Amino acid sequence: MDEKEECSQIPVISIVGGKSNSGKTTLLEKLIREAKRRGWRVATLKHDVHGFEMDQPGKDTWRHDRAGADVVAISSPKRIAVLERVSDDQPLDEVLARIQGVDVIFTEGYKHANKPKIEVYRSAVHQELFSKLEDLIAIASDVEFDNGIPCFGLDDVQGICDLIESKFGVKGSAG
Incomplete structure (x- = not known):
């Protein structure tokens, strides 16, 4: 199984909402x-249209980046981080192809992507659903x-995870 096939078998579920907050x-x-x-095993992928900084000014990896390295990686006994310089926003599937070894990938901020979605709707913030049913x-x-889509309370994560298990066959290392 090649890398793209493995990634395509990992369920990707986008958590979306019509507005901030x-x-x-x-x-x-x-x-x-x-x-x-x-x-x-869970991966998350957050899309930030404004750009972001993970490095701390003055640290070695920050200095490597400022010197012009295209890829800066840092490794420790408990974590690995890789920061890669890109010329523009990368397609979601290309970013997802880099994630391996997990049972499910949750994305946040990819509300227009072609992935299955769970929409968060709070009556104090929204007038209507953002997503197409x-x-x-x-x-x-x-x-x-009452639109045929399973509806869960904002705290019913057991119910949502049960749905993910049944719909995508997610079992994890304990299952």
Whole structure:
């Protein structure tokens, strides 16, 4: 099995919402904790249209980057990080192809990507669902929807993970 085939078999689920402060990150944190409790190996991928900095000014890797290295990696007994300079925004599937050895990948910030989505909807923030119904596998909300899409409470991560297990066959190392 080549790298692209392996990646294509890892379920990718996008956590989306129509606006900032909809609760995407909060739901994702809870989903990660529940997934880890079930023994799943989890990857997350956050899209940031504004750019980001992970390095600390003055540290060695920061100095390597500022000197012009195209790829800067740092490794320790517990973590590895690789920062790669790119010319423009990379397609989601190309970024996903780099992630291996996990049972599920959750994305946040890729609301227009062609991946199955769980939309976070809070009545205080939203007027209507952002996503097309055919793109949704579930809705996490503080109100009920009667549109044929499974609807879970904002804290019902057990129910959402049960859905992911049944829909995508995610078992994890404990399963």
